[in-house]
Amino acid sequence: MAKRPYHQSKSAKRQKNAAKPANDGSNEQVLLLDVKSLLSRYKKVERPAETLEEENARASPLPVHVPPERFSEIDVKISELSSTGDGLGLSSTLDHVYVVPFTIPGDFVRAKVVTYFPQAGYTLTDFIRVISPAPQRDDSLVKCPYFSKCAGCQIQMLPYELQLQHKRSIVEKAYRNFSSLTPEVIPTIGETIGSPLQYGYRTKLTPHFDGPPGSMTRKAKRDPLERKGFKTVPPIGFNLKGTRKIIDIEDCPIGTDAVREGLQRERKDIAADFAKYTKGATIFLRESTLRRPKLVANDVTVESAVHGDGEKTSTKDTGPSPDATNEISIKNDVKHTNPLRSEYIDEKTCITDQRAISTEYIDNFEFKNTAGAFFQNNNSILPKFTAYIREAILPTTQITQAKPIKYLIDAYCGSGLFTITLSSLFQSSMGIDIAGASIVAAKANATANNISNASFMTADASKLFEHVKYPPEETVVIIDPPRKGCDDPFLQQLLRFGPRRVVYVSCNVHTQARDVGVLVEGVEGCRYEIERLQGFDFFPQTGHVEGVAILARSDVAGKAE
Secondary structure: OOOOOHHHOOOHHHHHHHOOOOOOOOHHHHHHHHHHHHHHHOOOOOOOOOOHHHHHHOOOOOOOOOOOOOOOEEEEEEEEEOOOOOEEEEOOOOOOEEEEOOOOOOOEEEEEEEEEEOOOOEEEEEEEEEEEOOOOOOHHHOOOOOOOOEOOOOOOOOOHHHHHHHHHHHHHHHHHHHOOOOHHHOOOOOOOEOOOOOOOOEOEEOOEEOOOOOOOOHHHHHOHHHOOOOOOOOOOEEEEOOOOOEEEOOOOOOEOHHHHHHHHHHHHHHHHHHHHOOOOEEOOEEEEEEEEEEEEEOOEEEEOOOOOOOOOOOOOOOOOOOOOOOOOOOOOEEEEEOOOOOOEEEEEEEEOOOOOEEEEEEOOEEEEEEOOOOOOOEOOOHHHHHHHHHHHOOOOOOEOOOOOOOEEEEEOOOOOHHHHHOHHHOOEEEEEEOOHHHHHHHHHHHHHOOOOOEEEEEOOHHHOOOOOOOOHHHEEEEEOOOOOOOOHHHHHHHHHHOOOEEEEEEOOHHHHHHHHHHHHHOEOOEOEEEEEEEEEOOOOOOOOOEEEEEEEEOOOOOOEO
16 A cells, blocks of 8 residues: 655644634744745746747746655755744745754754645754854753753743844734734834743743553553553653653753752652552642741841741642641752842742642732642743833823723733732722632732732623623723633623723733734724733743733823823
């Protein structure tokens, strides 16, 4: 039986997805648009119509791209860096693009062909090595021995200022490709605000390992007694770039000190008990902080606990604690002075129980959450982030005949990050979330931070504004949805409510741009103008950028006295 061409095998589904309309903000859609943009800039000028004799007489016909064999090696000059963090290089025929991870513009590299997408015009490859580096490439900046293998980071070899410039271009392209807006209504994108920490910043990691050989057979799935333990310690870590294969990661330098030490401890425990595992597992690692003021009296430094309840959190998955204030032994205790606030000593611990309670600080605000619940994973940038939103959320000038803004609605509020940190700006604030556990945490955090003007409620996104009594012209709505963005029913009810201002925070600037386009287009009686667009680098060394869009209702925007 003849073998099928490799681009028609298991990659068919992915190729079909790559040809879908660019509206979901997926990596495939983002990459496809970058590929099309690169190809369009090198598209050959069409030749004038020729007679048959002229065509036959032409000595050198236009070359056509011929795909190389799968797993063959090719040499590629990288032309640009895509919004996915991968390098893009043109074929010699200038009509096809090779996608090469761990590369930057100007690199001349060797790569291995993996998957060919003829309809989309590109081929995915594996990086092998640099033949000739780009002038901006600096491999001395790489701090991880697994870089160019692990799927976690893409651009450690790029100087940080250039990383920030690239992330600004990601936001620019997102609004150009996904918003459906004309360029004149899109303001200049601000310079990306960088993270104070470029390594050692990530407060949560989830390395994992697969089950023993044979653990996924039908017989083993039906009968647990058929499952066998490991004969050797399995690889524990993250996926090899472009595959589901796990590579062994002994240390991750983007993790905080507490998380890295937690990883070492968990790896030792698994190595001691590996034969007992009959299936794979994910290791949960979350940093938690106990803050103590550092007092100086008579030249003697005195530490005093902020909280008198002695609360600590478990580092092992021992099940839910019947009393959150019970003191449980801590195996990992990394003490260091907060570099940004010298009056404190922060004791960092690593939690491995997703049901335990973690504690984080943003300036003087304290946030407690169930460790497995969502909370931003780079706390070093959160003071900058919340300060920016605090400065931008209200109009900078008085609007003629407009009432002062008194109210805040925090949709997708989670454990109350924005409701609490912005509460002093408003007469009343309301946090709304679909998850009841998040609302319980938000109420507790408001109480702990002495916030008396905030309320919280559980509500489905489709009915978010049913119980809101705030007057729209005196209200700001802040939204921070998941990566998929907002669905159309939510955006339509937001437009029907018509708040004076909207702040849209997103971990996916592509779906954010799509949704902002809907709000700018608006409906009869309510449209928005974009005041600001700003990127934040929550994840240095990666291709990820967080976006903030500040919108003002157009019937009151631009009418300052």
